[in-house]
Amino acid sequence: MNAQALVLTAPRHFERREFALPALGNSDGLLRVEACGLCGTDHEQYTGHLASRHAFIPGHEVIGTLEAVGSQAAARWGVREGERVAVEVFQSCRECDACKAGLYRRCERNGLKTMIGFVDADRPPHLCGGYATHLYLGPDAMLLPVPNSLDPVVASLFNPLGAGIRWAVEVPKTKPGDVVAILGPGIRGLCAAAAAKDAGAAFVMITGLGPRDDSRLALAPRFGVDLAVDVAKDDPVKALRQAVGRLADVVVDVTAKAPAAFAQAIGLARTGATVVIAGTRGEASTPGFHPDHIVYKELNVIGALGVDVGAYRAALTMLESGRYPFAALPRQEAGFDALEPLIKVMAGEAPGTPPVHGVFVPNAGEK
Numbered sequence: 001m002n003a004q005a006l007v008l009t010a011p012r013h014f015e016r017r018e019f020a021l022p023a024l025g026n027s028d029g030l031l032r033v034e035a036c037g038l039c040g041t042d043h044e045q046y047t048g049h050l051a052s053r054h055a056f057i058p059g060h061e062v063i064g065t066l067e068a069v070g071s072q073a074a075a076r077w078g079v080r081e082g083e084r085v086a087v088e089v090f091q092s093c094r095e096c097d098a099c100k101a102g103l104y105r106r107c108e109r110n111g112l113k114t115m116i117g118f119v120d121a122d123r124p125p126h127l128c129g130g131y132a133t134h135l136y137l138g139p140d141a142m143l144l145p146v147p148n149s150l151d152p153v154v155a156s157l158f159n160p161l162g163a164g165i166r167w168a169v170e171v172p173k174t175k176p177g178d179v180v181a182i183l184g185p186g187i188r189g190l191c192a193a194a195a196a197k198d199a200g201a202a203f204v205m206i207t208g209l210g211p212r213d214d215s216r217l218a219l220a221p222r223f224g225v226d227l228a229v230d231v232a233k234d235d236p237v238k239a240l241r242q243a244v245g246r247l248a249d250v251v252v253d254v255t256a257k258a259p260a261a262f263a264q265a266i267g268l269a270r271t272g273a274t275v276v277i278a279g280t281r282g283e284a285s286t287p288g289f290h291p292d293h294i295v296y297k298e299l300n301v302i303g304a305l306g307v308d309v310g311a312y313r314a315a316l317t318m319l320e321s322g323r324y325p326f327a328a329l330p331r332q333e334a335g336f337d338a339l340e341p342l343i344k345v346m347a348g349e350a351p352g353t354p355p356v357h358g359v360f361v362p363n364a365g366e367k
């Protein structure tokens, strides 16, 4: 049997290719891909915004079952054949100084070079991304056990929910009773809201911008949100004051390409608040932002980029708990043929509203 994969050979150009399944040894393994969540990175890779010098199989939010595992690998990863696992984007040698310090995103042997969904598809073992029937797991792969009761498509949310937990709870040290404001109602914003509420936040606000965000704002109350504000219609600072009589203890910006969101994040923060910036503007301008407010409000402004293993584990536990309706999120599952049209919609290059949760499922529509 061969593996099937979608290889991105150039921006906006997928090729469906077959690869022989790699020969395995003691220290590696093979995953049968069940689901691969899609996010902004996927459409930025597709359009070439995130450039690559080589052809690669994208897909970095991978859930699957272990089809084959070498004996050493099984011991190293703490897994067995047939088990369902989530695959972390970054790999770790587990030996260098960065890995020993838990900062395996900066692993000397791996780092950005071996991120799942970014590796040269023309070189063996080829199968290093999630848009495929199989994923090769090298010795440095990082795996997380997935509870049996969890549907693989829902489990693929371990990635955005892990981010939500880290950015809205761990980094800002959110406490019970806090007022939390989240900017951006996409999947990361909804995950951040649920994470903040789950950590005991007394009040959670979320903001969106214009008609494209309407359905997401309408969904927000089911994910722990007490107040959803369209900033195209209402002033978010006024709305928060009106609702709780004060400003936010914790502000989390998970917007994308929203230059004005930075000033709104600073505006929503109370004196002494923590502001986590995880969204990127894609440009240098920050309309309405006055740096002096950081001084006068004595704000803690923190940048956040990645997620770590603790947050991923917490995310899988929270998904399993069923406390929030992640299983019922509006989602679109796309197989090999439907994936490119879906990514075009997500990239804004084809008409239509992107689903809140887009997922590649290798056998979707091929029953």
Ligand SMILES: [Zn+2]
Pocket (backbone or CB within 6 Å): 038, 039, 040, 041, 042, 060, 061, 159
């Ligand atoms: Zn992603």
Ligand SMILES: [Zn+2]
Pocket (backbone or CB within 6 Å): 092, 093, 094, 095, 096, 097, 098, 099, 100, 104, 106, 107, 108, 109, 110
């Ligand atoms: Zn390392």
